[in-house]
């Protein structure tokens with residue numbers, strides 16, 4: 001018998017028809033994902049077993065599933081997994097793709113069974129501050145030594161400045177004002193954030209908690225969970241090596257590429 005699990009707000013949010021529909025229409029890789037897969041992983045992708053964690057509606061599947069040897073998409077929101085199975089039915093039949101309902105905090109996969117684990121578009125920020133290390137340890141466990149971890153997190157620097165916001169008309173202005181005033185109201189206890197390395201805030205739209213972290217702390221946490229060669233990549237796809245630059249990086253989220261320690 002499967003164990004009964006508490007349904008979180010996020011699981012509910014990502015399982016809702018409208019959100020699934022929106023995610024299942026997406027198919028473009030983000031610039032940092034392109035940099036990491038083309039330049040840092042490169043030819044190794046062709047021989048790899050890839051676990052696409054928090055796969056959502058299959059945005060990354062559309063780009064990566066044909067390029068690797070074995071592809072598994074996993075998400076804890078069953079309607080997302082179902083949408084992927086429908087969207088990629090042809091590839092499932094011809095290339096043996098798989099989509100599993102799986103929680104990143106306790107995965108059913110064997111140790112060292114993947115060459116690449118991707119947890120794209122800030123999915124890890126939804127697992128909760130306490131379980132974050134567990135999720136990273138799970139990624140480390142299922143990766144072979146030297147395997148590639150690719151993931152992203154909301155950047156706490158961006159919350160300081162919100163420089164990433166682009167105004168595009170009155171409607172978006174009003175929506176953004178509403179979002180930030182509610183964000184502050186819901187998270188009064190968390191401010192001021194200037195001295196923090198990370199913070200967990202209630203999301204005004206979904207009601208779940210979202211994690212924001214400084215790039216230097218993101219690197220530190222990744223190293224602490226058994227990874228090496230950790231690199232940050234910004235939203236334009238540029239590798240950010242310099243600690244000074246990392247400290248000032250204003251992007252809304254930051255990608256990380258790391259290797260499982262050998």
Ligand SMILES: C[S@@+](CC[C@H](N)C(=O)[O-])C[C@H]1O[C@@H](n2cnc3c(N)ncnc32)[C@H](O)[C@@H]1O
Nearest residue numbers: 014054055056059075076077103104121123126
């Ligand atoms: C922001 S969406 C990104 C979806 C997709 N990766 C993309 O980039 O379009 C985050 C996804 O992570 C999934 N997710 C969140 N926490 C998870 C967990 N603990 N285990 C598995 N999936 C999770 C959500 O259900 C959702 O589909």
